[in-house]
Amino acid sequence: xxxxxxxxxxxxxxxxxxxxxxxxxxxxxxxxxxxxxxxxxxxxxxxxxxxxxxxxxxxxxxxxxxxxxxxxxxxxxxxxxxxxxxxxxxxxxxxxxxxxxxxxxxxxxxxxxxx
Amino acid sequence: xxxxxxxxxxxxxxxxxxxxxxxxxxxxxxxxxxxxxxxxxxxxxxxxxxxxxxxxxxxxxxxxxxxxxxxxxxxxxxxxxxxxxxxxxxxxxxxxxxxxxxxxxxxxxxxxxxx
Numbered sequence: 001x002x003x004x005x006x007x008x009x010x011x012x013x014x015x016x017x018x019x020x021x022x023x024x025x026x027x028x029x030x031x032x033x034x035x036x037x038x039x040x041x042x043x044x045x046x047x048x049x050x051x052x053x054x055x056x057x058x059x060x061x062x063x064x065x066x067x068x069x070x071x072x073x074x075x076x077x078x079x080x081x082x083x084x085x086x087x088x089x090x091x092x093x094x095x096x097x098x099x100x101x102x103x104x105x106x107x108x109x110x111x112x113x114x115x
Numbered sequence: 116x117x118x119x120x121x122x123x124x125x126x127x128x129x130x131x132x133x134x135x136x137x138x139x140x141x142x143x144x145x146x147x148x149x150x151x152x153x154x155x156x157x158x159x160x161x162x163x164x165x166x167x168x169x170x171x172x173x174x175x176x177x178x179x180x181x182x183x184x185x186x187x188x189x190x191x192x193x194x195x196x197x198x199x200x201x202x203x204x205x206x207x208x209x210x211x212x213x214x215x216x217x218x219x220x221x222x223x224x225x226x227x228x229x230x
Contacts, residue, residue, distance in 0.1 A: 004158070031216070040124070042205060042222040043159075090158055094216055103149070104218060106158030 003027070004107035006091055012113045019078040021110050023091030030096045032074035033104065034058075034066060037088040049074055050096070081114045088112075117142040117208050119221035127227045128196055136191040136224045138180075138206030146208040148189040149218065150180055153203045162204070165189065176200070201228045 007022035025032065031050050035043040035058075045058030047066040055066050063085060067075045074093075078085055088111050092104040120139045128134050140146065147166050151159040163174025170182040180191045189206060206221040 040222055042119075042121075042220040043218075044220075045217070048217070092159075102216065103161040103164065104159075104216060106151075106160065108156070108158045 004091055004093055004105050006089075006107040006110050008110050009108065010111050010113075012115065013078075013081050014115055015082060017078075017081050017114075019081045019112065019114075021076040021078075021089055021091075021112070023074045023076070023093075023107055024072055025074075025091075025093040025105070026072065027093065027095075027105070028071065029093035029105075030071070031094045031104075032068065033092040033094075034064075034074065034076045035090045035092065036060070037090055037109070043090065046076065081112075083114050086112060086114045117146060117210060117219040119206050119208055119219055121206055121221035121224050123224050124222070125225045125227065127229065130198055130228055130230050131195050133194050134192065134196050134200075134226065136204050136206075136226065138189045138191065138221060140187050140189065140206070140208045142187075142208060142210065145211045147211060147216075148180075148182060149207040149209070150174065150178070150189075150191050151205045151207060151220075153205065153223075155202070159205065162191070196226070196228050198228050198230065200226060202226060 004025045033048045034046040049055045049068045065077045090109045091107040094104045095102045118141045149164045150162040153159045165172045165182045173179045203223045207218045
């Protein structure tokens with residue numbers, strides 16, 4: 001079974017702190033994604049990566065950056081956390097589309113609260 | 116650009132009753148269509164997907180969905196629900212012209228099944 005793990009289920013940080021959210025997948029997937037999930041807004045794509053050291057902005061990248069130094073690990077970075085970044089963050093991975101339209105496999109999520 | 120509309124934010128039903136969760140989409144290009152389910156305190160998992168061929172798609176746990184191109188809809192149905200189907204359901208589309216799977220999600224429908 002594909003497994004996507006996220007470093008924390010719950011995280012509480014203070015305004016202005018630098019925050020790292022880590023995601024690891026064990027299926028050698030090329031594609032990795034970071035979403036945030038908010039009530040009434042569904043899931044919105046923050047960043048994605050289709051290869052090591054490659055990244056592309058999603059729909060809401062402002063206030064976030066990412067890092068992918070190894071294929072299995074994709075990190076989301078909040079340079080200076082703000083209260084409007086309080087949300088559920090979901091990581092996902094998928095094989096390359098050249099193999100067909102593959103599903104995305106999701107981690108359990110990290111609920112981040114910024115106070 | 117693509118957008119997905121799930122008009123019902125919450126659908127309450129009794130156990131063993133049928134249910135339909137509605138999904139409409141808008142896109143200037145052809146899309147693939149997906150339904151994901153999120154059980155409490157978990158990440159998302161794929162229920163079913165439509166790529167091509169028969170417009171009636173069967174998924175896991177007895178769910179099915181029908182693609183209607185003229186009405187740009189992809190409604191999810193189950194003839195008899197169980198308590199364990201209580202979850203949030205997300206409809207998503209992915210444009211066919213991208214080299215990878217970029218999902219655009221709806222806002223979600225919370226299915227509440229009571230005895």
